[in-house]
Amino acid sequence: MILSSNKVFVTIASSMILASCGSPSIISVPIENIDSIPLKNMDLTENQLKNWNSFDLVSDTIPGMSVNKAYTELIQNKKGQKVIVGVIDSGVDIEHEDLKEVVWTNPKEIKGNGKDDDNNGYVDDIHGWNFLGDSEDENLEFVRIMKKLKPKYTGKTLASVAEVDRGEYQNYIEAKAEFEKEYQENSGQKIQYEQILQLSEASHKAISAALGKEDYSKEELLKTEAKTAEMQQYVAFLAQMFGFMDPGDTIPDFIKSIKEGIDHFTEQLNYNLNAEFDGRTVVGDNVDDITDTKYGNSNVMGPDPKKEGLKHGTHVAGIIAAKRNNGKGMNGVAQNVEIMAIRAVPNGDEYDKDIALALRYAVDNGAKVINTSFGKYYSTHPEWVREAIRYAASKDVLIVNAAGNEGTDLDQKAVYPNDQTDNNTEIADNFITIGALNYVYGSNLVADFSNYGKSNVDAFAPGVKIWSTTPNNSYEYLQGTSMAAPAVAGVAVLIRSYFPSLKAAQVKQILMDSGLNTKTSVVIGGEQTNVGSFSNLSKSGKMVNLYNAFIMADKLSK
Numbered sequence: 041m042i043l044s045s046n047k048v049f050v051t052i053a054s055s056m057i058l059a060s061c062g063s064p065s066i067i068s069v070p071i072e073n074i075d076s077i078p079l080k081n082m083d084l085t086e087n088q089l090k091n092w093n094s095f096d097l098v099s100d101t102i103p104g105m106s107v108n109k110a111y112t113e114l115i116q117n118k119k120g121q122k123v124i125v126g127v128i129d130s131g132v133d134i135e136h137e138d139l140k141e142v143v144w145t146n147p148k149e150i151k152g153n154g155k156d157d158d159n160n161g162y163v164d165d166i167h168g169w170n171f172l173g174d175s176e177d178e179n180l181e182f183v184r185i186m187k188k189l190k191p192k193y194t195g196k197t198l199a200s201v202a203e204v205d206r207g208e209y210q211n212y213i214e215a216k217a218e219f220e221k222e223y224q225e226n227s228g229q230k231i232q233y234e235q236i237l238q239l240s241e242a243s244h245k246a247i248s249a250a251l252g253k254e255d256y257s258k259e260e261l262l263k264t265e266a267k268t269a270e271m272q273q274y275v276a277f278l279a280q281m282f283g284f285m286d287p288g289d290t291i292p293d294f295i296k297s298i299k300e301g302i303d304h305f306t307e308q309l310n311y312n313l314n315a316e317f318d319g320r321t322v323v324g325d326n327v328d329d330i331t332d333t334k335y336g337n338s339n340v341m342g343p344d345p346k347k348e349g350l351k352h353g354t355h356v357a358g359i360i361a362a363k364r365n366n367g368k369g370m371n372g373v374a375q376n377v378e379i380m381a382i383r384a385v386p387n388g389d390e391y392d393k394d395i396a397l398a399l400r401y402a403v404d405n406g407a408k409v410i411n412t413s414f415g416k417y418y419s420t421h422p423e424w425v426r427e428a429i430r431y432a433a434s435k436d437v438l439i440v441n442a443a444g445n446e447g448t449d450l451d452q453k454a455v456y457p458n459d460q461t462d463n464n465t466e467i468a469d470n471f472i473t474i475g476a477l478n479y480v481y482g483s484n485l486v487a488d489f490s491n492y493g494k495s496n497v498d499a500f501a502p503g504v505k506i507w508s509t510t511p512n513n514s515y516e517y518l519q520g521t522s523m524a525a526p527a528v529a530g531v532a533v534l535i536r537s538y539f540p541s542l543k544a545a546q547v548k549q550i551l552m553d554s555g556l557n558t559k560t561s562v563v564i565g566g567e568q569t570n571v572g573s574f575s576n577l578s579k580s581g582k583m584v585n586l587y588n589a590f591i592m593a594d595k596l597s598k
Contacts, residue, residue, distance in 0.1 A: 083287045084479060089517075090370065092479045093359075093502035093527055096587070097556060103481045104502055105527060106587035107373055110534075114590045120376040120537035125360055125529060126168075126402025126410040128395065129353030131342045132381035133511040134167050136354060138362040138369040143167050144378035146405065160404060164338040168381035169401055171336045171394040174343040177311035178319040178388030180222070181418040185215040187315055215418065223313050230305035237298045240281065243274035244291050255290045258282040286505065312388045319386065327391050330424050340381035347511035349387060355518050356413050357381070358509030359526040360533065369515050370507055373530025373586070376537040380407050385414045392421035395457060399428035403435045408536050408544075411529040412457060413442040413522035419456040426467050429459055433468040438536070438544040440529040442521040443475045443491040447565030450493035464495050469545040472552070476503025476524040477583060485558070485574060488566030490521055492577040499552050500577070501527045501584045531586045538590070539597040546596060554592040555582025 084092060088102065095104035124144050134143045146166050148158035156163045179187070189212035193201070201209045248254050250264050250271070261279060266272040278291060285294050311317055320327060325335035342349055357379045362372035380402060384394040395412075402410045410432065419425070432439055444455045450473075451464070459471035475497045476487035487504045491497065503524030510516040528551060535547050542550070557575060564570045564577065575581030 086288075089288075089479070089505060090507040093506060094371070094373070097481070101481070102479060103477055103485065103556075103583065104479075105373070105531065105583075106585050107530075110587040110590050114587065115534070115538070118538060120534070121540050122376050122378060123374070123409060123533045123537045124378045124380050124405075124407045125374075125533055126380045126382055126398075126407035127353060127357050127360070127526075128382045128384050128398045128402065128410060128412050129356050129414065130385045130387075131170065131340055131350045131353045131383040132168075132357045132379060133341060133347050133350045133354040133509070134379075134381055135341075136358075136509050136511070137513045138366070138509050138515075139354070139357055139379065141363050141366075142361045142372075142377055142379055144380040144406075160401075161333060162336075162338070162401070165405075166338060168338075168340045168383070169336055169398075170339050170342060170383040171398055172342065172383050172386055173323045173336050175319050175323050176342065176344065176349050176387055177307070177317070178386040178390075179314070179317060180312045181389040181416050181420065182215040182218045182222075183313060183315055184389075185211060185418060185420065186219050189215070218418075219313065219315070223309070226305050226308045226313060230302060230309065233298055233301045233305060236281075237295065237302060239277055240291070240295050240298060243278050244295065246271060246274050247278060247291075254292055307387060319388065320391075325393075327393050328421070330393055330396065330421070333397060340383050342383055350511045351516070352413070352518075352522065353381070353383070353385070354511050355506075355508045355516070356411060356522060356526045358515075359506060359523060360411065360530045362509055369509060373527055374533035374537070377530075377533045380405065389416045389418075390414055392419055392424050392456075396421075396424035396428040399425070399432055399439070403432045403437050408437055409529050409532045410437060410439045411526050412439060413520075413525045415442060415444045415455045415457065417453065417455055422456055425457045426459070429457070429468050429471055433470040433544065436544050437470060438532050438547050439471045440525050440532060441471060441473045442525040443473050443493075443497045445476075445489040445520050445522075446491060447489055447567075448491045449565075450491050450496035452493075454496075455491065458496065460496060470548060472498045472528065472548045474498065474521060474525045474528050474584070475500040475578060476519070476521045477501060478504045483561060483563055483571070485560065486562045486564065486577065487519070487521075488563070489519075490524075490565075492564065494576055494579060497578040498548075499528070499555055499580045499582050499584050500524065503527075528584050531584055531589055534586065535589060535593045539593045541597050542593060547593075550589050550592050550596065551584050552580035552582065554588035555580055555584050556588070557582045 092102050093104045094107035095102035096106040096109045097103050144167060149166055150157050151166050162169050193209050193212045247264055261275060264275055266275050281294055323335055326332045341347060358372060360372050361374055361377040361379050362370050364371040364375050382398045382402060384390060384398040459467050475492050476490040477500045478484055478487050501524040503521055504519045505517045506519060506523040507517055532547055560574060561571050562574045564572050
């Protein structure tokens with residue numbers, strides 16, 4: 041629910057289109073210090089929820105990016121240039137009904153002839169490249185570090201380790217401690233979720249039979265006639281579960297989420313945290329050799345015919361570029377866009393080598409914006425990725441990066457990839473990191489899971505309950521900073537499409553400077569006792585806004 045009692049101070053701009061010879065120019069008239077906006081005090085409708093990231097804070101009282109307003113008042117029938125976006129992710133369902141028309145096709149490659157026609161080092165890379173080959177699951181990075189160093193340091197103490205190896209030894213100890221903590225936590229959570237599922241299914245079966253319906257509200261639940269102690273327990277339990285659910289969700293929705301949670305913890309234990317598992321063997325490369333590049337294949341949808349591993353990348357691609365106004369599913373933020381699919385993020389932690397090469401692939405094959413909705417807290421070769429970021433900067437390519445979902449202050453704990461050295465010095469000016477906003481405006485404006493940081497996060501964008509494409513012509517709500525980053529990538533595409541003279545660094549600055557700000561206090565990291573100023577959670581202190589960004593870009597491009 042959106043609170044109605046908060047006041048917001050934002051800087052926005054209205055505009056008027058003046059007719060002239062050639063391209064019409066936008067003249068903006070800033071409206072400042074809007075300190076009272078009538079905010080919604082009711083739940084969003086299904087249509088509003090599915091499109092909330094495109095709504096406008098002022099006219100719609102929903103904290104979206106003013107996408108609809110920008111198209112209606114500013115973009116209209118303007119002609120822009122095509123912009124290629126590299127989506128480095130788990131893969132993309134390039135056959136999806138809402139994406140197949142916007143998938144990039146390599147004009148220099150002949151499909152299926154088994155040759156590297158364009159001499160870029162990748163054979164038959166028609167729609168991108170799959171750096172994972174037939175691999176799907178992987179360890180987390182700290183597990184790989186622990187496994188690699190265990191033979192060398194088992195039974196050793198710091199005093200017994202040579203001076204030159206003490207840094208490496210410390211990495212081993214930290215990785216081992218992280219592994220033990222995560223394994224214990226995931227084992228415990230899996231058991232807890234299985235118990236919740238068992239009781240949820242039993243309770244729901246009894247209540248739905250009593251009410252004669254599967255979907256019921258909390259109010260209907262509490263009116264159920266409970267004549268037995270068992271039925272009273274069922275009612276009390278489900279009433280408690282309603283407190284963990286989003287508005288509008290039902291108990292079947294909750295049960296589905298619990299099952300997904302069990303699947304997550306099971307995969308963590310079977311693959312991500314399983315020290316006996318090695319998912320890289322089938323790829324056949326040396327992950328510690330950046331010059332070993334002859335691996336992977338052109339199948340950007342990966343080896344699974346069911347496409348189950350493509351959900352994340354397909355969802356990200358849809359947010360950016362799902363075909364607009366085709367009467368199907370949803371509208372992506374951007375038009376004039378082509379998605380270059382680059383599969384480099386497994387179920388587990390990505391390899392630095394894959395990410396570094398994926399960034400370079402996107403740059404060398406024409407991407408002007410790259411989306412990186414992934415991250416990890418341990419890195420074995422961060423220098424390779426940073427060199428690739430610098431390379432992208434030298435070729436005028438903007439990278440839009442997700443901040444992460446642990447409710448962590450990134451000024452205190454580094455996440456990879458990033459564009460900063462250990463002393464918080466930026467290595468390039470083409471890398472923008474995005475935190476996630478909630479659709480509930482007010483003190484809960486920032487998503488409870490979103491990472492933040494005055495130095496290491498640049499801005500915020502919608503990232504809670506985002507409706508987008510998922511494999512096999514389906515659509516689904518997902519949430520995370522993974523959803524916020526592509527929303528901003530879509531805005532960046534539009535700026536680069538209509539104002540191609542602007543450089544990547546200028547586009548980054550526009551995204552930050554043109555956003556909406558608020559002086560309201562917000563809950564930080566999901567801790568209700570941790571409250572602070574929204575303006576202190578990122579470098580810009582703002583929410584990305586397409587309408588304002590378009591106006592600012594027009595001014596700077598003159």
